[in-house]
Amino acid sequence: MKRKLLIGLVVVAIASCSFTAGAAGWWDRPKPPRPGTVVPALPAGQANPMIANGVGIGANTPIYKTSGLGPAALNTGAPAGSETSYVDTVVFPGGTLPAGVTITEAQGINVLRRIGENLKAAGLSYSDVYTMRVFLQNPTGAPAADFAGWNRAYRQYFANTDLTTGKYIPVPLGTAPPTKPFVVNKSRPSRFALEIENLPVTGWLVEVEVDAAYPKH
Template identity: 85%
Template sequence: MRKRALIAGVAAVAISFSAGAGTAAGWWDKPKPPRPGTVAPVLPAGQANPMIASGVGIGANTPIYKTSGLGPSALNTGAPAGSEASYVDTVVFPGGTLPAGVTITEAQGINVLRRIGENLQAQGLSYADVYTMRVFLQNPAGAATADFAGWNRAYRQYFANTDLTTGNYVPVPLGTAAPAKPFVVNKARPSRFALEIENLPVNGWLVEVEVDAAYPAQR
């Protein structure tokens, strides 16, 4: 696959957020490695709700889990097989109908993130344990570029949706609807990159994601 030169949010280095309450300055604010068996994100200073970590430190002897690249499942049997619409999750969007302003990339992103949640759960993990993420986006049919805005709305439904100073969730829009409670309230902010690429390996896919997660230290 040939990567194009569009990059959204590259963060260096590869969550167990059990180290205590966070602040807008980040959980890991000292220039030393995290404790063995833990990971610690470095967050941008002065932001109450940053989207991604600047990087993540990984302590010695930290057990980790890496998923393969995951795409959306073909759950919308009412759409032609292999079409972009066939990868709309009909549990979230009954009948495959998208509400106002919800883009096909946003819908596929939600599908992918739900599959990632299932993958993690099978290993005794959760979204909160994710510390790094790699995202590959393809242009929707007829579009000149990938839909980074739609992907980011999907992402915020599952990650980086709490105010670090108050601990409260931050409402997230679904398409053009008024912001509402996220699907999964989660303060985890993995390091992340998102790339627009020429083609994904499955016809109809617009989103492919892989994540790394750390088993919580108490285990």
């Protein structure tokens, strides 16, 4: 009789544990990404979110990580080491910025073009980027970093399509009317952006590093 009672208690205990686990709803959790895939968690109810809430990376996904990249000193008409020396003269001929384009915005565009070159050399593209880290320094005389200018630059290359229609969303350059972004790209990486006191190169206002996943073949 005692043995039967003990067995009954064990069965009840197991059933109780199973019920407790079930109450936690572990089987209701989203399934992890399939091997070799990357799945962003996008904000619900938004047709054009700027960044993902997070990103899931499936097992055995080959990834690539850039170093921190800053703008290239392409504006040789400006003093070496000045903030304006890091204006990309391919985008802004002569280093002249259109109305409303801030120096941080211009440097952000420069950096993101360098990111694109780095990715291309590794067999990747902007659309393969799944996370990004951004460091911003205050422009000379400014009380804070120019996050708005950076975000305009970012939208030229990332998160510029409507998730509902698939069509690109026009992006402003400075205060000009919004037009087609430089690179149409639905990718919305997870991202953080920090204001810091000093970047490692004199004149830099923006430094960026990204992680990208190789497309599954």
